[in-house]
Amino acid sequence: xxxxxxxxxxxxxxxxxxxxxxxxxxxxxxxxxxxxxxxxxxxxxxxxxxxxxxxxxxxxxxxxxxxxxxxxxxxxxxxxxxxxxxxxxxxxxxxxxxxxxxxxxxxxxxxxxxxxxxxxxxxxxxxxxxxxxxxxxxxxxxxxxxxxxxxxxxxxxxxxxxxxxxxxxxxxxxxxxxxxxxxxxxxxxxxxxxxxxxxxxxxxxxxxxxxxxxxxxxxxxxxxxxxxxxxxxxxxxxxxxxxxxxxxxxxxxxxxxxxxxxxxxxxxxxxxxxxxxxxxxxxxxxxxxxxxxxxxxxxxxxxxxxxxxxxxxxxxxxxxxxxxxxxxxxxxxxxxxxxxxxxxxxxxxxxx
Numbered sequence: 267x268x269x270x271x272x273x274x275x276x277x278x279x280x281x282x283x284x285x286x287x288x289x290x291x292x293x294x295x296x297x298x299x300x301x302x303x304x305x306x307x308x309x310x311x312x313x314x315x316x317x318x319x320x321x322x323x324x325x326x327x328x329x330x331x332x333x334x335x336x337x338x339x340x341x342x343x344x345x346x347x348x349x350x351x352x353x354x355x356x357x358x359x360x361x362x363x364x365x366x367x368x369x370x371x372x373x374x375x376x377x378x379x380x381x382x383x384x385x386x387x388x389x390x391x392x393x394x395x396x397x398x399x400x401x402x403x404x405x406x407x408x409x410x411x412x413x414x415x416x417x418x419x420x421x422x423x424x425x426x427x428x429x430x431x432x433x434x435x436x437x438x439x440x441x442x443x444x445x446x447x448x449x450x451x452x453x454x455x456x457x458x459x460x461x462x463x464x465x466x467x468x469x470x471x472x473x474x475x476x477x478x479x480x481x482x483x484x485x486x487x488x489x490x491x492x493x494x495x496x497x498x499x500x501x502x503x504x505x506x507x508x509x510x511x512x513x514x515x516x517x518x519x520x521x522x523x524x525x526x527x528x529x530x531x532x533x534x535x536x537x538x539x540x541x542x543x544x545x546x547x548x549x550x551x552x553x554x555x556x557x558x559x560x561x562x563x564x565x566x567x568x569x570x571x572x573x574x575x576x577x578x579x580x581x582x583x584x585x586x587x588x589x590x591x592x593x594x595x596x597x598x599x600x601x602x603x604x605x606x607x608x609x610x611x612x613x614x615x616x617x618x
Contacts, residue, residue, distance in 0.1 A: 268575055269296035271328040271352075273319070273343055274335035275306045278357050281524045282386060282567070283334050284310065290571045291533055292579070297322050319343070323350045329578060332384075333357060336427045337435030341366040344381065348373045353380040353578055358444035360595045362434035364617050367595050371588040380577055382584050383591040384570065387445040388452065390518035391542055391565030396503060399560070400453055404552070405507030407485065413449065414491040415442045415517070416499030422471055430472055437473035438492050439464045439601060446490040447601075448586075448594045450481055454488060456593065457481035461610045462601035467495045479601045482610075503548065510555075514548035518565045540565035 270287050272279055275298055284306075287295045297314040298306035299322045307315050316322040322331070323346075331347040332355045333340055341361045347354045354374065360383045361367040374381035387393060400408060422429045428436050439462075459482045464474035476495075481488040493499075503514035520540050523529060530536060542562040551557040569585075576582040599617040604610065 268293050268330055268578055269325075269328045270294065271297045271299065271316075271322045271325070271331045273299045273322065273331060273333050273347075274357075275300040275303075276334070276336075277525075278334040279332075280305065280309070281521075281527075283332050283357070283384070285524060285527075285529050286386075286567050287332070287571055289529070289533055289535055290568050290575060292575045293571060296328055297325060319346055323347070323352070329353060330355065330574065334384075336433065337362055337440060338427075338433055340435075341370065344370050345373060348377050348379055348381065351377065351379065353574075355382055355384055355574060357384045358448075358594075359383075359435060359440050359598060360591050362440075364592070364595050364599050367592055371592060374588065380574070380584065381588055381591075382574070382586045383444075383594070385444070385448045385586045385591075385594070386567045386570050387449060387518075388585065389565055389567045389569045390520070391540055391562045392503060392514055392518060392548065393449055394563040394565065395548065395560060396505070396512070396514075397453065398563075399512060399550070400505070404509065404550070405505060405512065406509030408454075408505060408507045409486060410504075410506040411450065411453070411486065411488040412491070412501070412504040413446050413488075414493070414500060414502060415446065416493050416496035416502075418497045419494050420468065422468060422475070428473075429475075437464065438475050438494060439477045439479075439598060439605075442492045443477065443479065443490070443598050443601065444594055446492070447479065447481075447597045448590070450488045450490060451590070451593055451597065454481070454483055454486065456613055457483050457488070457597075459610050459612050460597065460600045460604050462604040464602060464605040467493070474605075477601070477605075479597075481597070510550065510552035512548050512550050512560070514546075516542070516546035518542065520565050520567055524567075535568070540567075 299316045300306045331352045334357045462479040464477040479490040547559040573585045
């Protein structure tokens with residue numbers, strides 16, 4: 267049994283980490299660090315509540331620490347956990363700077379501990395489906411890929427750290443960019459160059475609330491977009507190849523259910539967890555054939571933590587390696603550089 271300490275109990279801790287950890291066989295949520303409020307005690311009365319890092323780390327039986335706090339604290343908290351000999355999961359983004367993230371990877375290697383980033387969207391059902399279709403060659407040579415996250419939030423959230431210009435790592439490119447960029451890198455590898463624009467659509471926004479990131483490859487462009495003002499969202503996925511196209515509306519249902527607390531208690535979430543309704547399945551159109559719906563694979567974020575469990579206990583390879591985490595962060599920093607300087611930046615350029 268791997269005992270886990272969760273650091274932070276805001277949205278990320280409550281919705282995306284605590285319930286998923288609790289649902290993984292061989293893992294136990296042993297302690298939650300919540301500095302001021304006591305929501306953790308209300309939701310998880312059997313889990314120890316800590317107020318400080320020293321309290322959490324005083325339990326030597328905790329093998330894994332999960333950092334689910336605001337972005338500007340990721341580096342210091344992850345470094346403290348590594349210094350205490352713990353394996354570490356950091357919520358995305360890895361750190362506000364590439365240099366900080368690289369230092370964490372170095373410290374983890376020196377300590378002989380695992381470090382990774384919570385790229386749970388790799389376990390979205392549509393991404394699992396898309397990955398199989400792309401790798402099967404069904405669409406031929408891919409020429410164009412577009413993925414977008416659309417939200418409808420006409421006004422910034424009051425006092426939200428993600429929307430404050432004085433907070434390192436604030437803005438939607440830091441928030442949603444890691445998901446879209448990581449998926450594109452998994453599908454296509456490192457690009458030759460990046461052209462990006464991070465901008466504001468709402469008059470009262472202090473930081474970027476929308477972005478367009480174009481990752482350029484030989485013969486392929488991967489266009490990644492996010493919008494905060496999108497009442498009627500466009501396709502979530504759009505991909506064109508030399509043999510046909512795939513168009514997919516709607517996003518994986520897991521996030522909405524987790525945010526709403528609609529998940530079964532215990533380890534068994536049932537066979538229908540992560541199942542998408544048929545009306546949201548993607549449409550596959552192959553030249554010379556009738557278009558057809560493609561059943562979406564079941565999404566299951568528990569797969570991330572199951573891999574962490576197996577990496578710690580059995581020496582399995584990490585699905586999200588430190589090198590991949592650094593690669594994603596590099597792309598985010600380069601995208602910001604492209605946007606700030608108004609030009610195309612090469613993958614090999616100095617990011618910061």
